[in-house]
Amino acid sequence: xxxxxxRDRVAIIGMGCTPFGExxxxxxxxxxxxxxxxxxxxxxxxxxxxxxxxxxxxGSGVSGLTLSRPLQLDYKPVTRIENYCATGSEAFRNACxxxxxxxxxxxxxxxxxxxxxxxxxxxxxxxxxxxxxxxxIAAPAAFSYLAPAYANRYGLDAQELKDVITRIAWKNHKNGxxxxxxxxxxxxxxxxxxxxxxxxxxxGVFDCSxxxxxxxxxIIVRAEDAHRYCPNPLYVKALSFVxxxxxxxxxxxxxxxxxxxxxRSAEDAYRQAGVTNPRAQLAMAEVHDCFTPTELVLMEDxxxxxxxxxxxxxxxxxxxxxxxxxxxxxxGLKSFGHPIGASGLRMLFECWMQxxxxxxxxxxxxVAAGKNLAxxxxxxxxxxxxxxxxxxxxxxxx
Amino acid sequence: MSRGVLGYGVxxxxxxxDRSAIGAALGSGGGRxxxxxxxxxxxxxxxxxxxGRAALGATPGVRPDQLWLSTTVPAYADKTNAVGVHAAxxxxxxxxxxxxxxxxxxxxxxxLAGVRQGGPGATLVVTSDVRTGLPxxxxxxxxxxGAVAVLLGEGTPEAPVICExxxxxxxxxxxxxxxxxxxxxxxxxxxxxxxxxAYVPLAEAAVTDALKAAGITIDEVDHLVVxxxxxxxxxxxxxxxxxxxxxxxxDFVSTIGNxxxxxxxxxxxxxxxxxxxxxxxxxxxxxxxADALVWRTTEALVxxxxxxxxxxxxxxxxxxxxxxxxxxxxxxxxxxxxxxxxPERPMAPPxxxxxxxxxxxxxxxxxxxxxxxxPPQRVCPKCRTVxxxxxxxxxxxxxxxxxxxxxxxxxxxxPPLVAAIIDFxxxxxxNVELTDCVAAEVAIGQRVEMTxxxxxxxxxxxxxNYFWKARPIRG
Numbered sequence: 077x078x079x080x081x082x083r084d085r086v087a088i089i090g091m092g093c094t095p096f097g098e099x100x101x102x103x104x105x106x107x108x109x110x111x112x113x114x115x116x117x118x119x120x121x122x123x124x125x126x127x128x129x130x131x132x133x134x135g136s137g138v139s140g141l142t143l144s145r146p147l148q149l150d151y152k153p154v155t156r157i158e159n160y161c162a163t164g165s166e167a168f169r170n171a172c173x174x175x176x177x178x179x180x181x182x183x184x185x186x187x188x189x190x191x192x193x194x195x196x197x198x199x200x201x202x203x204x205x206x207x208x209x210x211x212x213i214a215a216p217a218a219f220s221y222l223a224p225a226y227a228n229r230y231g232l233d234a235q236e237l238k239d240v241i242t243r244i245a246w247k248n249h250k251n252g253x254x255x256x257x258x259x260x261x262x263x264x265x266x267x268x269x270x271x272x273x274x275x276x277x278x279x280g281v282f283d284c285s286x287x288x289x290x291x292x293x294x295i296i297v298r299a300e301d302a303h304r305y306c307p308n309p310l311y312v313k314a315l316s317f318v319x320x321x322x323x324x325x326x327x328x329x330x331x332x333x334x335x336x337x338x339x340r341s342a343e344d345a346y347r348q349a350g351v352t353n354p355r356a357q358l359a360m361a362e363v364h365d366c367f368t369p370t371e372l373v374l375m376e377d378x379x380x381x382x383x384x385x386x387x388x389x390x391x392x393x394x395x396x397x398x399x400x401x402x403x404x405x406x407x408g409l410k411s412f413g414h415p416i417g418a419s420g421l422r423m424l425f426e427c428w429m430q431x432x433x434x435x436x437x438x439x440x441x442x443v444a445a446g447k448n449l450a451x452x453x454x455x456x457x458x459x460x461x462x463x464x465x466x467x468x469x470x471x472x473x474x
Numbered sequence: 475m476s477r478g479v480l481g482y483g484v485x486x487x488x489x490x491x492d493r494s495a496i497g498a499a500l501g502s503g504g505g506r507x508x509x510x511x512x513x514x515x516x517x518x519x520x521x522x523x524x525x526g527r528a529a530l531g532a533t534p535g536v537r538p539d540q541l542w543l544s545t546t547v548p549a550y551a552d553k554t555n556a557v558g559v560h561a562a563x564x565x566x567x568x569x570x571x572x573x574x575x576x577x578x579x580x581x582x583x584x585x586l587a588g589v590r591q592g593g594p595g596a597t598l599v600v601t602s603d604v605r606t607g608l609p610x611x612x613x614x615x616x617x618x619x620g621a622v623a624v625l626l627g628e629g630t631p632e633a634p635v636i637c638e639x640x641x642x643x644x645x646x647x648x649x650x651x652x653x654x655x656x657x658x659x660x661x662x663x664x665x666x667x668x669x670x671x672a673y674v675p676l677a678e679a680a681v682t683d684a685l686k687a688a689g690i691t692i693d694e695v696d697h698l699v700v701x702x703x704x705x706x707x708x709x710x711x712x713x714x715x716x717x718x719x720x721x722x723x724x725d726f727v728s729t730i731g732n733x734x735x736x737x738x739x740x741x742x743x744x745x746x747x748x749x750x751x752x753x754x755x756x757x758x759x760x761x762x763x764a765d766a767l768v769w770r771t772t773e774a775l776v777x778x779x780x781x782x783x784x785x786x787x788x789x790x791x792x793x794x795x796x797x798x799x800x801x802x803x804x805x806x807x808x809x810x811x812x813x814x815x816x817p818e819r820p821m822a823p824p825x826x827x828x829x830x831x832x833x834x835x836x837x838x839x840x841x842x843x844x845x846x847x848x849p850p851q852r853v854c855p856k857c858r859t860v861x862x863x864x865x866x867x868x869x870x871x872x873x874x875x876x877x878x879x880x881x882x883x884x885x886x887x888x889p890p891l892v893a894a895i896i897d898f899x900x901x902x903x904x905n906v907e908l909t910d911c912v913a914a915e916v917a918i919g920q921r922v923e924m925t926x927x928x929x930x931x932x933x934x935x936x937x938x939n940y941f942w943k944a945r946p947i948r949g
Contacts, residue, residue: 205821
């Protein structure tokens with residue numbers, strides 16, 4: 077048994093990302109055409125230069141025809157991928173392996189989701205046929221289980237916990253305000269966040285990620301070929317993915333203050349990349365802040381904070397844009413928006429911008445000072461029953 | 475050996491409507507006292523399960539051979555509702571389960587069928603009812619919701635007869651007092667005084683004949699219960715039948731309300747609660763005629779302990795239910811739903827495959843490491859052993875809240891949906907919906923117990939989705 081990784085064997089040479097938001101005037105096809113064209117232009121390639129495609133979407137299409145039809149691909153291999161909210165990352169991971177294997181020279185990973193056409197509030201996930209005994213709570217409620225459990229375990233009262241999650245929302249909105257592609261481009265005061273109508277448990281409207289439409293894409297080649305296309309590619313240092321046994325909701329040993337899947341995938345990714353102190357070594361991290369308590373718990377699961385102390389680091393500004401380890405500098409799911417299949421690639425898009433010094437007003441200074449690694453974390457499912465993806469990318473080989 | 479009552483269990487829902495709330499909202503109607511209200515997730519079938527659990531729990535050693543369910547509001551037509559009760563109570567597959575639905579009198583017939591059948595087997599008779607009427611009506615005000623389960627049989631050393639039937643009589647005449655065609659939301663009644671005119675002589679005739687059959691006089695009746703939906707006629711019969719004043723048993727109309735099909739045996743149960751051995755109970759039911767049953771308690775009654783007495787149930791519960799919630803729960807007030815998909819129809823084949831899980835809340839216990847899993851898994855989540863499990867019923871186990879939430883987004887017939895992760899005493903965890911609770915009062919560490927409910931009725935195909943929820947343990 078081994079997770080050997082493919083450190084420095086593949087590189088990203090181009091990326092594209094649509095603005096995320098309520099695209100009432102754009103279809104799934106429009107979004108796919110937009111992000112794929114941007115990614116190709118960024119790499120200086122034409123569509124015919126791409127040998128194989130991985131398209132990730134949770135519910136905006138089925139089969140490879142989701143991509144081949146709108147792009148009128150010339151009888152190319154297209155794999156449609158679904159892995160809950162980690163779908164975009166899964167498209168990227170599988171495309172990377174195809175390149176690393178030598179099967180293809182150039183691959184595209186592309187993710188898309190069109191959530192706003194449904195007319196529903198929040199995310200709707202289709203269920204397999206069932207006996208009706210599974211509880212019908214929505215995603216905010218499932219993640220809100222984390223809040224009282226965390227507060228109870230670490231001795232925070234309800235107000236202290238609310239202050240912590242409010243600050244996470246405040247930070248991500250502040251970052252998103254600097255991002256032209258973000259769904260919400262406005263700073264929101266802590267008072268407004270804390271006073272917003274409740275959605276589930278302690279979570280108000282501002283504690284939930286944006287429901288949006290969008291698409292993002294990456295062009296991948298072997299590392300040794302990267303400089304033929306791009307002077308400053310990003311190298312893939314680690315790709316880790318786990319699907320947990322989903323035993324949290326049936327195992328009394330699970331306490332709803334952690335994602336064991338994230339802990340495992342982070343350990344694997346750090347080993348692949350040779351990262352021993354993520355808080356010090358990473359220039360930035362894009363994490364799956366689907367709901368604010370998720371980001372809090374992730375700070376501990378990803379090893380950025382000591383167990384039980386993540387909330388103090390949040391309040392101390394450690395993860396702010398100008399903090400020790402900026403987290404979600406692009407605004408995250410919270411502010412950038414969360415079109416499911418696109419989100420994992422959107423996270424990589426921010427790494428692409430930041431590590432190449434192209435992030436403008438939200439550029440992280442530590443990159444210029446020599447930090448050249450960035451992490452993306454993408455999660456799908458619910459606490460105790462989820463899939464987790466961690467990638468580490470870097471701007472230097474070795 | 476004569477057949478008789480072996481045990482009984484009563485279920486009264488948690489919620490109470492203060493009758494004054496009706497008048498306050500409508501400017502008319504209402505009155506004094508409270509009435510019990512089946513929650514939005516209860517119906518005649520789910521309450522029958524709760525009553526059945528109470529009866530079987532208080533009467534160990536009795537496994538019925540037959541189950542009769544009687545109600546005026548069957549959850550389904552053309553599908554036997556008693557079969558769902560049978561499944562939830564984990565009765566053997568060899569047990570016959572059938573409905574005797576229609577009117578209050580069907581419940582009397584079910585009881586008589588149980589007590590008079592030939593052969594040694596026990597019969598579980600469950601009467602269950604949800605009573606309401608159009609807003610401001612007397613039916614709405616005076617009704618009550620609840621269910622009663624009575625175990626009838628020959629008796630054994632471990633489950634002896636606590637009350638035997640000495641005699642009975644009926645009087646039947648066709649007259650139009652109360653009626654409802656299928657699908658109508660409320661019953662209609664003829665003028666009050668006409669019903670009194672028709673009922674009182676029928677009751678007098680039935681009582682006279684029953685006492686004669688039992689070989690006793692009215693003076694010898696220690697406990698008189700009179701049930702029926704015609705309140706005026708019931709009152710006249712109670713007053714005029716000639717029983718001693720101290721024999722009159724509280725009718726619980728001012729606290730629980732008139733529980734319709736459940737009322738005759740609810741009042742019989744309350745008489746058994748208070749009766750001494752070798753006492754006589756006269757049970758009179760006015761429902762499209764009159765039926766009179768004369769019962770005599772036995773020495774075994776002394777040792778019998780019901781799960782809860784009717785008086786205890788009447789004084790428990792939670793008042794202050796908003797009248798608007800009551801109207802919503804009974805379908806008279808259609809509120810704006812959330813922008814979420816309608817709940818899915820539960821599928822029939824998985825329901826059959828998972829019958830013991832879905833209906834009886836039976837989990838698995840790993841034979842290798844003893845871990846309990848809900849729902850049953852084929853691979854143990856603790857030790858990964860494959861297919862080495864024993865079934866473990868979890869419905870009667872208590873649990874503690876680990877974490878919880880109030881979901882204001884999810885579909886619920888009565889938002890917000892309250893959910894919790896609960897850990898059971900002795901092992902096992904489940905992500906469960908809470909009921910009979912006030913969201914603001916839920917807390918980590920709170921103790922809960924399981925209750926059988928109708929989660930929702932799917933708009934697609936109109937399928938009732940029955941399953942288990944947890945409720946706070948009280949008292």
